[in-house]
Amino acid sequence: MKPAAFDLTLATSLDQALAALAGEGAKPVSGGCSLGPMLNLRLARPAALVDLRRVGELRTLTRGTDFLEIGAGWTHAEIEDGVVPDVTAGLMRRVAHGIAYRAVRNRGTIGGSLAHADPAADWISTLSVLDARLVIRSKAGTRESAMGDFMIAAYTTTLQPDEVLAAVRVPVLSAGAKVGYHKLCRKTGEFAQAIGAVVVDGARGFARVVAGAVEAPPLVLPGASEALGAGDAAGALAKAEEEIEAALAGHPEAFRAIHKVAVARAFSDAGIA
Template sequence: MKPPPFTYCDPESVDEAVALKSEYGSASLVLAGGQSLLPMLTMRLARPEALIDINKIGDLQKIERRADMLEVGAGVRQYELEDHPLVGELVPLLPAATRHIGHLEIRHRGTVGGSVAHADPASELPCTAVALDATVVVRGPYDTRTIEARDFFQGRMITALEPVEVLVAVRYPVTPRTAGHAFVEVARRDGDFALAGAAALVDLDEDGRFSSVAVGVSGISDTPVRAFAVEAALIGAVPSEENITRAAEEIVPWVVSGDDQQATHAYRQHLAAVVVRRALTAAVARARERSDAK
């Protein structure tokens, strides 16, 4: 099939892109990498009056440190996160998660902002944003505002982004050097969307107990889930296999995805606990390595 007719817009600055969004509002869509949008256009699941191509906007393609935050422009290609020295040093969970996104060819076109704005609950970058307490930076006709990741995702492919706004960057807190991270997912085939995935970031105190825990889970609800119950079950606990397994089971009540062609609800409940347990175990091992290396 061919896409429906639309007006093609090719802005060269964020201000131009925002002006176009203000003009067309909800009748417009933003084109970044196009890995999700172009299939939707060709299947006529999306029928925009205007398509705003942001690929010429250099300001959206920067990766910079800003005090205790790493700012990643919305137009940054996903593959850049894998080997970028600043990303690997400051927020190592990002490259670990990014390597699970589709295939290399997809990551060479797909963008960070595109994945976050698309808000697929099975995607890796939304899950990672929630786990890392990231903030989403959006620009509108009157101001720039920041939205906490956990508030940005409001439903399946539904976000807090207003029709006249453009997502311009995602900011990630710099990870403590002593923290361990891991990203684990289970998919039917390599490159498929995950049936369930988990991002984990942990730190241990001088006694080897959990001093901080952050866990995000994908594929189990209409939005990525921050596993607060899992985290609460581990703070102050010894990172034993028994404690991690018991805490991982706390994610099960949060699995609301029903039966579909990929998996049953019961199987996703099982997988959710499995990926959380595996991610936490790997993150603890990495935290211990970092502690030993001091």
């Protein structure tokens, strides 16, 4: 099939893109890796598309005292290749390398993936475990959002029709930080069936454990995170299993089991269990 007819704006500035998005039925597009197939299947029928690939303001890199602000237009491949500096002890570069296939990584963007909000996508879980913040722009100004507040449900975020996800503020991890990430999928390149992610950075007093690909926003596991921050890795893993069991009680036993396995392997990957 082919997409239904739509108007197209090739935006060259963020102001131009935001002005075009003010039109009724307009939708932004960057890499198009998710929206493209939806258009062809006519699952999405926007009246207009606003192409963001030429917007230079979405490809900035700004280093703060304790964060790196990454423009939403940077591709997975550029993160994988180190064109975008990795301030997360190698976590973001490794995650980017495991996204789909190189052809997808060459076009897909970090901002597009987050805005699409597929629960099984990698960046949603990765940036949740890092406790990143999002910079969102509209004609009315700029607002920030914590990752935990951004995704409401599968494919649903707090982004309004006239807003654009402009950048991601990623915390700079210390040299001694430990990070782990593991996803279970049937074969390379597929979306995850379960994701486990863990970060512990003693120098920053930060520890977090996340179970992702749960058909909803990622599960930040508070009890496991607290135990890990206290240095009790075994207790943290046991607590993670308890919290996954409780949070996913309405799912089949196998679904709960693979998420426990993903988290356990993330602990092992981080060298903390």
